[in-house]
Amino acid sequence: MKNLRKIVEEFSCEYVENYKKIWxxxxxxxxxxxxxxxxxxxxEGLRSLSTVSPTDFLEDHIMEVNYFFEDLxxxxxLWLKIDLPRKVxxxxxxSLTPLFPSAAWHEREAFSMFGxxxxxxxxxxxxxxxxxxxxxxxxxxxxxxxAHEKNQMQNIQQIVDAFKKEQEENEIELDPDSxxxxxxxGPTHPASGPIRLRVHCDGEEVISIDPDIGYVWRAxxxxxxxxxFVGAIVAVERLCFMDNINSMVGYCMxxxxxxxxxxxxxxxxxRVLLGEVARVSSHFMGLGGFFNNIGLHTLGxxxxxxxxxxxxxxxxxxxxxxxxxxxxxxxxxYGLDMSMFDELQKALDKFxxxxxxxxxxxxxxxxxKLRSDNVGILSKEDVHEFGLSGIVARASGVKTDIxxxxxxxxxxxxxxxxxTQEGGSANDRFMMLFRDIKQSIEIIKQAKxxxxxxxxxxxxxxxxxxxxxxxxxxxxxxxxxxxxxxRGEVLMHLVTEEKxxxxxxxxxxxxxxxxxxxxxxxxxxxxxxxxxxxxxSLYICQGDLDR
Amino acid sequence: xIDSLFAAFIFPGLLYVLLWTIGLFWFFRKFIASLHKRVGxxxxxxxxxxxxxxxxxxxxxxxxxxxxxxxxxxxxxMPLLALIIxxxxxxxxxxxxxLVVVDSSYGLLALVILIGxxxxxxxxxxxxxxxxxxxxxxxxxxxxxxSMETTFFLASLSPALLFGTMNLTEIVTSxxxxxxxxxxxxxxxYFVALLGLLEQPPFNIPDAEQEIVYGFYTEYSxxxxxxxxxxxxxxxxxxFAGATTLFLGAYKGIYFDSYFxxxxxxxxxxxxxMTIRAATxxxxxxxxxxxxxxxMVPLALLNLAWVLFAKSLWFMGA
Numbered sequence: 001m002k003n004l005r006k007i008v009e010e011f012s013c014e015y016v017e018n019y020k021k022i023w024x025x026x027x028x029x030x031x032x033x034x035x036x037x038x039x040x041x042x043x044e045g046l047r048s049l050s051t052v053s054p055t056d057f058l059e060d061h062i063m064e065v066n067y068f069f070e071d072l073x074x075x076x077x078l079w080l081k082i083d084l085p086r087k088v089x090x091x092x093x094x095s096l097t098p099l100f101p102s103a104a105w106h107e108r109e110a111f112s113m114f115g116x117x118x119x120x121x122x123x124x125x126x127x128x129x130x131x132x133x134x135x136x137x138x139x140x141x142x143x144x145x146x147a148h149e150k151n152q153m154q155n156i157q158q159i160v161d162a163f164k165k166e167q168e169e170n171e172i173e174l175d176p177d178s179x180x181x182x183x184x185x186g187p188t189h190p191a192s193g194p195i196r197l198r199v200h201c202d203g204e205e206v207i208s209i210d211p212d213i214g215y216v217w218r219a220x221x222x223x224x225x226x227x228x229f230v231g232a233i234v235a236v237e238r239l240c241f242m243d244n245i246n247s248m249v250g251y252c253m254x255x256x257x258x259x260x261x262x263x264x265x266x267x268x269x270x271r272v273l274l275g276e277v278a279r280v281s282s283h284f285m286g287l288g289g290f291f292n293n294i295g296l297h298t299l300g301x302x303x304x305x306x307x308x309x310x311x312x313x314x315x316x317x318x319x320x321x322x323x324x325x326x327x328x329x330x331x332x333x334y335g336l337d338m339s340m341f342d343e344l345q346k347a348l349d350k351f352x353x354x355x356x357x358x359x360x361x362x363x364x365x366x367x368x369k370l371r372s373d374n375v376g377i378l379s380k381e382d383v384h385e386f387g388l389s390g391i392v393a394r395a396s397g398v399k400t401d402i403x404x405x406x407x408x409x410x411x412x413x414x415x416x417x418x419x420t421q422e423g424g425s426a427n428d429r430f431m432m433l434f435r436d437i438k439q440s441i442e443i444i445k446q447a448k449x450x451x452x453x454x455x456x457x458x459x460x461x462x463x464x465x466x467x468x469x470x471x472x473x474x475x476x477x478x479x480x481x482x483x484x485x486x487r488g489e490v491l492m493h494l495v496t497e498e499k500x501x502x503x504x505x506x507x508x509x510x511x512x513x514x515x516x517x518x519x520x521x522x523x524x525x526x527x528x529x530x531x532x533x534x535x536x537s538l539y540i541c542q543g544d545l546d547r
Numbered sequence: 548x549i550d551s552l553f554a555a556f557i558f559p560g561l562l563y564v565l566l567w568t569i570g571l572f573w574f575f576r577k578f579i580a581s582l583h584k585r586v587g588x589x590x591x592x593x594x595x596x597x598x599x600x601x602x603x604x605x606x607x608x609x610x611x612x613x614x615x616x617x618x619x620x621x622x623x624x625m626p627l628l629a630l631i632i633x634x635x636x637x638x639x640x641x642x643x644x645x646l647v648v649v650d651s652s653y654g655l656l657a658l659v660i661l662i663g664x665x666x667x668x669x670x671x672x673x674x675x676x677x678x679x680x681x682x683x684x685x686x687x688x689x690x691x692x693x694s695m696e697t698t699f700f701l702a703s704l705s706p707a708l709l710f711g712t713m714n715l716t717e718i719v720t721s722x723x724x725x726x727x728x729x730x731x732x733x734x735x736x737y738f739v740a741l742l743g744l745l746e747q748p749p750f751n752i753p754d755a756e757q758e759i760v761y762g763f764y765t766e767y768s769x770x771x772x773x774x775x776x777x778x779x780x781x782x783x784x785x786x787f788a789g790a791t792t793l794f795l796g797a798y799k800g801i802y803f804d805s806y807f808x809x810x811x812x813x814x815x816x817x818x819x820x821m822t823i824r825a826a827t828x829x830x831x832x833x834x835x836x837x838x839x840x841x842x843m844v845p846l847a848l849l850n851l852a853w854v855l856f857a858k859s860l861w862f863m864g865a
Binding site: 181183189203292293294295296297302365367370371527528529530531532 | 582583584585680683686748751752755756758761825826827828829830831832834
């Protein structure tokens, strides 16, 4: 950490301060220093750029850009800020993509949403937003959403026209003498989900892939600013329906940090418990999805069967099976009736009785191994360079798990170890998912045991301890929080104004964004059959891809 | 006259094949549902047993869309042709003792050829669809059928070699426990080739929905899709019946001979196929090709040698 601090202090900074245990927060005075500093950071080992998040300060005429550098190995992180002029014509800064490939799409996003121009970016096109937002920047504070919505028919026409134009151009641009074609793999493809991959292929061979994303763009980061701090969880949990709890945990941690509130031990244990239940139910879908993508639906169905029991527990606790809205700033939303643990026990029993079958038939399946060994290999280097996280990173042997790196809720009191695979192939990612489920089940058992014991001894009151009061109005401030989400690292950057009733800016850095970036890298030169397999193995959810 | 009409339209003709096909369709769905631990719709009939009929009648009456830019005749006649060709083998099968419509001395040849040209018709459906995915599906189906049919033909020829006849009735009458054991390797090879020919997992490469959106099926809907599906299941039936006739002694039973045994043997093959379907993911085209040409074809040739050897040991002069 000292080295890192020294490096940053060499440049002219407004401030350099320690933030949390493993972060350094600094603000550069001049944007001209950015490239040199980034170079030095890369040499020091901070090889991943987690995300680029601009904040638009309308009154100060400042566009503040936040960079989050991470070192997955030594767990040292840097939060770097620079101020840019807010005017669109002057809002320019050097691109970090040539140094940090993981920045490519994040910079494109900042460009599309805020109009920050990144100089020397190799491919600075619009991303996420639909064609009717061409040339305007929807996340800027002076963007008039109401006026935009009024021209609905015109907007739709614009999208249709752009699509037709692209269809025509596709065929023209291709070399008429070659056998190259372009396939639209999605958005209504049986295995794609709402994403479109423009697959350039020659017969069965893939030449290149250009993902077109944004089909489920709901502008969640904008929606939260229209809600109060509690209401915002509804938008946050819709990051992805499959693991909604952990994203809420991340957001609530950021709010609590600004409000300076400490939650009760009971609430933090409940966050662990609920979070792991959500992780398990998400991983069940992931395991099933992996096999669905190579044409076998049995495991998906079996997992759905087991998953229902875990959803039953979530339902008994919160009344909802999927969108539970059960984590709130200040704790967890509901008290716990201890009989609800009976539902959980049923789910755990169901898992224990079925896991053997699943392992024998599917995890050790020879045909699956034939397909997925040596396919879609990600090296450790790739993980660092492209800022991958979660099971994808761990499958390549990189020890990264926010639950251990930067423990939140009650994870520091748990018995937790890094679990990794070495190969980095699609099969390793599948194995990683399966082992992650087993680990999560162990955590659930530990957490359940701990809560039951503490309640029996009278240390926790399950009906009263669940919430501490968080003021409705928050002071001016900003905070970041990271959680280990089912798909990897979610970083939330929350900014509030003085006496704020709602967030001023919330950036959600979601892992699927980085993972989707890898598709071209992994699929170039392979065959069409590998597209669904590799796509499925990256464990992408379009919800958090588009936000 | 009446006899031929009865044979053509009722048994073992149109009605019989249709009943078998729909029955097989129904059985597949129910069987795979239980393997999937899946609860299907239970509203129509007892325990949802009519569901398949409802689905089929729905498909049959739905609008059949012919896309722009295709040859409408090629597009619409192919499903019908595929269905008719898939139904024809039934005429050559000795369903019961002494009951075969066309008792030809080239029965085996007819059976094998009728089964073998089906993939080419499906290739034409993909070719006629004017869709990139369908075209890829068509190319895949050609690749696969050429590789798999070689094995299939070689395996189907072993009974003819063993018994020295291509007449299916004679093959059945001369089959015994001994011939069953001799033909066991041939049956195993036939079964694997059958999976490839019928595009069943792990060889469901031509209609891989996650890769090329069901391949040649992509543009088909309504009646035409129904006909294609029916053709697929009629083809199942033909291939199962072929396997039963060639290797398993058709209607021959343990204590008495009856159609019942024919039925159960076919069902047994169906169950085996479904179980593989429920536990095996798809392999890639390249893996299929190398599997077929590196292992299956040499094995099938070796098997021919084995059959000739066995014939010289036990069947010479008999």
